[in-house]
Amino acid sequence: MWALGTWVLLGAVCAGSAQLQFNVIKSVEQTICNKTVTLPCIVTNLAQNNTKVMFVKWKLEKKEFFSFDGSNGKFDRNVNFSSAMLGSLQNLKLGIASLTISKTQAVPGNYSCEVAESNREGETVIELIYRIVSWFTPVENILIILSMVLAILIYWIQLAVTGSKFETTLLKIGLFIAGVVITVFAVVGFSLLISDEFKPENQIGLGLIVLPAVILVPPQYFLLKIVRENNLSFAIGVIVLESLGYLIAVIGFGLCITACRPKNGAVVIAGLAIMALTAFVGLIYAILIGSSKKEQHPRKAVEEPLNG
Structure with missing residues (x-):
C-alpha cells in the first residue's frame, strides 16, 4: 500500500515536471508608432x-508561420512573416523565446508560442491588439487651435479698430492681405492637424499653423504705431514678446515634427499662447489710447471758441 502511494506521488511529480511553465502575458498592443512588434514568450522552468x-514554434490562429529547430540550428519562416526573428540564442538558453516582427507583417490576432525542451513542452497564447492613436492628445489639439484662433481673431479686431486711422491705403491693403493669408494657412492647418489616427498630414498641418504665424508679428508694429506715433517703446516691447512667443512655438514644432507621439506639445502651445496674449495686450492698449484721444478732441473744440 505504501509502495503504491509512493509510485502515484512520483508519477504526479514526473508529470508535473514534464510541463514547461510560462510567464503569462495575455496581450500586447501595437500602434502606428511601432516599428516592430515583440510577442513575449518566456519559459520560467x-x-x-x-x-x-x-x-x-510560433502560430497565428493555429497556423504555423515560424519555427526553430535547435538540433540543427535551422529557422523556418512563412513568406508572409519573413521579418520574424528570435532574440539571441543566448537568451533562448535562458527561456526567452520572444518573437519580433516588423509592423507591416504583424497581423492582429491570437499568437501561440510552443516550446519544447527534450521531452518537456508547453504553450502560451498572446493576443496582439491594434490600438488607434492620434498624434497630439485631444486636449493638446484644442489648445493649439484655440491659441492660434485667438491670435488671428485679435489681429482682425485690432485691424478694425485702427483701420480708419491709416494714412495710406496701400498699408491698409497690405495688412488686410496679411490677415487673409494667415487665416487661410491656419484653417488648412487645423483641418490637417485633427484626425483619429496619426498621419503625415498631421505634421504638415502643424507646420501650416506654426510657421506662417510669423506673418502676425510685423503688422503688430504698424498697428501700434498708428495708435501712438510719438512713443514707440511700447510697440517695440510688444513685437519683442510676440517674436519670443513665435520662436518658442517654432522650437516646439521642431521637437514634435520627428516624433510619432510628441512629448513637447506644451512648448508649441506655450509659444502660440504668448503670441495671443501679447496681441491681446496690444489690442487693449490700442483701445485705451484711442478712447483717450477721442475724449481730448471734444475738449479742444470747446476750448477754442472760449479762448477766441
Missing part, C-alpha cells in the same frame, strides 16, 4: 538551458 535540445 527550463532545466538544461541548451538550445540544441530545444524546439520553438
Whole structure:
C-alpha cells in the first residue's frame, strides 16, 4: 500500500515536471508608432538551458508561420512573416523565446508560442491588439487651435479698430492681405492637424499653423504705431514678446515634427499662447489710447471758441 502511494506521488511529480511553465502575458498592443512588434514568450522552468535540445514554434490562429529547430540550428519562416526573428540564442538558453516582427507583417490576432525542451513542452497564447492613436492628445489639439484662433481673431479686431486711422491705403491693403493669408494657412492647418489616427498630414498641418504665424508679428508694429506715433517703446516691447512667443512655438514644432507621439506639445502651445496674449495686450492698449484721444478732441473744440 505504501509502495503504491509512493509510485502515484512520483508519477504526479514526473508529470508535473514534464510541463514547461510560462510567464503569462495575455496581450500586447501595437500602434502606428511601432516599428516592430515583440510577442513575449518566456519559459520560467527550463532545466538544461541548451538550445540544441530545444524546439520553438510560433502560430497565428493555429497556423504555423515560424519555427526553430535547435538540433540543427535551422529557422523556418512563412513568406508572409519573413521579418520574424528570435532574440539571441543566448537568451533562448535562458527561456526567452520572444518573437519580433516588423509592423507591416504583424497581423492582429491570437499568437501561440510552443516550446519544447527534450521531452518537456508547453504553450502560451498572446493576443496582439491594434490600438488607434492620434498624434497630439485631444486636449493638446484644442489648445493649439484655440491659441492660434485667438491670435488671428485679435489681429482682425485690432485691424478694425485702427483701420480708419491709416494714412495710406496701400498699408491698409497690405495688412488686410496679411490677415487673409494667415487665416487661410491656419484653417488648412487645423483641418490637417485633427484626425483619429496619426498621419503625415498631421505634421504638415502643424507646420501650416506654426510657421506662417510669423506673418502676425510685423503688422503688430504698424498697428501700434498708428495708435501712438510719438512713443514707440511700447510697440517695440510688444513685437519683442510676440517674436519670443513665435520662436518658442517654432522650437516646439521642431521637437514634435520627428516624433510619432510628441512629448513637447506644451512648448508649441506655450509659444502660440504668448503670441495671443501679447496681441491681446496690444489690442487693449490700442483701445485705451484711442478712447483717450477721442475724449481730448471734444475738449479742444470747446476750448477754442472760449479762448477766441
